Amino acid sequence: MTDRPPPPAARLRHLLSLREMPAATLHALLDRAQALAEAPAAALRQRLAGQALCTLFFEPSTRTRSSFLLAAQRLGMDTLNLDLAHSSLGKGESETDTVRTLEAMGVRAFVVRHAQDGAVARLAAALGPDTAVINAGDGRSDHPTQGLLDLLTLRQAKGADFARLKVLIVGDVRHSRVARSDIHGLQALGCADIRVCGPAALLPAPEELPGCRFESDFDAALDGVDAIVALRLQRERMVQGLAPPAEAYFRDFGLSTARLARAAPGAVLLHPGPVNRGIELSDELADGPRSLILRQVANGVPVRMAVLEALLA
Ligand code: CP
Numbered sequence: 001m002t003d004r005p006p007p008p009a010a011r012l013r014h015l016l017s018l019r020e021m022p023a024a025t026l027h028a029l030l031d032r033a034q035a036l037a038e039a040p041a042a043a044l045r046q047r048l049a050g051q052a053l054c055t056l057f058f059e060p061s062t063r064t065r066s067s068f069l070l071a072a073q074r075l076g077m078d079t080l081n082l083d084l085a086h087s088s089l090g091k092g093e094s095e096t097d098t099v100r101t102l103e104a105m106g107v108r109a110f111v112v113r114h115a116q117d118g119a120v121a122r123l124a125a126a127l128g129p130d131t132a133v134i135n136a137g138d139g140r141s142d143h144p145t146q147g148l149l150d151l152l153t154l155r156q157a158k159g160a161d162f163a164r165l166k167v168l169i170v171g172d173v174r175h176s177r178v179a180r181s182d183i184h185g186l187q188a189l190g191c192a193d194i195r196v197c198g199p200a201a202l203l204p205a206p207e208e209l210p211g212c213r214f215e216s217d218f219d220a221a222l223d224g225v226d227a228i229v230a231l232r233l234q235r236e237r238m239v240q241g242l243a244p245p246a247e248a249y250f251r252d253f254g255l256s257t258a259r260l261a262r263a264a265p266g267a268v269l270l271h272p273g274p275v276n277r278g279i280e281l282s283d284e285l286a287d288g289p290r291s292l293i294l295r296q297v298a299n300g301v302p303v304r305m306a307v308l309e310a311l312l313a
Contacts, residue, residue: 011310012025012132012307012310014134015135015311016120016124016133016134016135016144017135017141017142017144018142018181018184020184021184023189026148026185029306030152030303032306033299033305034152034156036302036306037298044305045074045075045076047313048072048309048312048313049075049077051108052077052080052106053069053072053077053079053109053110053308054081055069055080056084056099056112058084058114058115059137061113061136063297067301068145070301071300071301071305071307071308072109072304074301080107082098095119096122096126099126099127100126107131109132109308109312110132112134112136113136113138114137114138116138118139119138119139121138132312140175141177141180142177144181145300146177146181146272147178147182147185149303150181150182150185150270150272151182152299152303153292153299154270156295157268162189163190165227166193166226167191167195167229168195168197168225169182169194169197169228169229170197170198170231170253171230171231171233171253172198172238173198174198174204176234178272179231180209183209183212192211194211195212196209196213196214197218199244199253202233218259222259222262224263224264225263226263226264226266227269227270228263228270230270230280231271231272232272232275246276246279250279250280253280255269255280255282256284256285257288257290260290267290269285269286269293270292270293273293
């Protein structure tokens with residue numbers, strides 16, 4: 001089964017966003033990721049052999065970059081991690097000329113993280129029809145592969161009927177591309193009860209997230225939810241004065257085992273990482289049995305394999 005091509009529903013040109021991605025495509029990608037997670041490694045090594053992938057990260061990353069490199073290597077790809085600090089960008093070469101130069105060497109897939117909204121799409125538009133671009137996070141807009149791995153993790157824990165799920169996203173929603181990609185994916189799969197909660201200064205305008213219920217009281221927001229996605233405080237994106245003091249944040253919006261009791265029995269915790277321990281989550285909860293944080297990390301590899309196949313196979 002695993003050496004069969006993915007179904008046509010999952011064929012993609014680029015992966016820039018989960019906005020407007022049809023449910024059939026999402027399901028096909030999740031099904032394929034699940035199959036790849038269970039497949040013997042030897043069955044996959046020729047899948048994308050001879051094709052080259054390059055990671056270009058203009059912002060730091062541990063999980064996304066590493067799991068893309070592992071995913072590509074497990075599918076037999078050649079991988080290149082461009083060291084931006086020592087690249088010719090430092091001599092004034094433009095980002096567009098950089099990707100075109102690498103494309104001329106035979107790179108067929110770029111994985112790009114960028115601080116500016118829309119920057120990854122602009123680079124994709126500069127490349128030829130045989131080259132694919134994957135958004136590894138741009139500004140506060142989109143982080144589609146994080147959205148996919150969160151959906152897979154939720155589906156494994158709670159089943160495939162997303163219409164029955166109540167999901168709470170708590171924290172720095174304003175600056176979070178993860179929150180936006182999670183919401184796009186959840187809504188496409190039929191989840192109708194999505195709540196967002198956080199300090200008023202860290203919430204976007206309600207019209208930015210249509211269909212979501214905004215809650216200012218964390219305990220009320222937790223009532224009966226099946227899953228909580230806690231977000232990282234993105235201090236690097238906050239203008240001065242926006243960052244809340246750590247103690248006050250944990251008191252009002254931090255999640256502990258005791259507070260989780262307000263959620264539905266068996267409620268699970270997700271966090272995209274890295275976690276600010278003692279601010280967003282207590283250690284006990286982050287490392288406890290309700291936490292799916294390391295499951296999310298593990299799912300990142302097969303999800304990114306499924307995406308690479310959908311773009312390149
Ligand atoms: N979740 C996530 O994007 O983590 P990294 O910044 O470590 O890639």
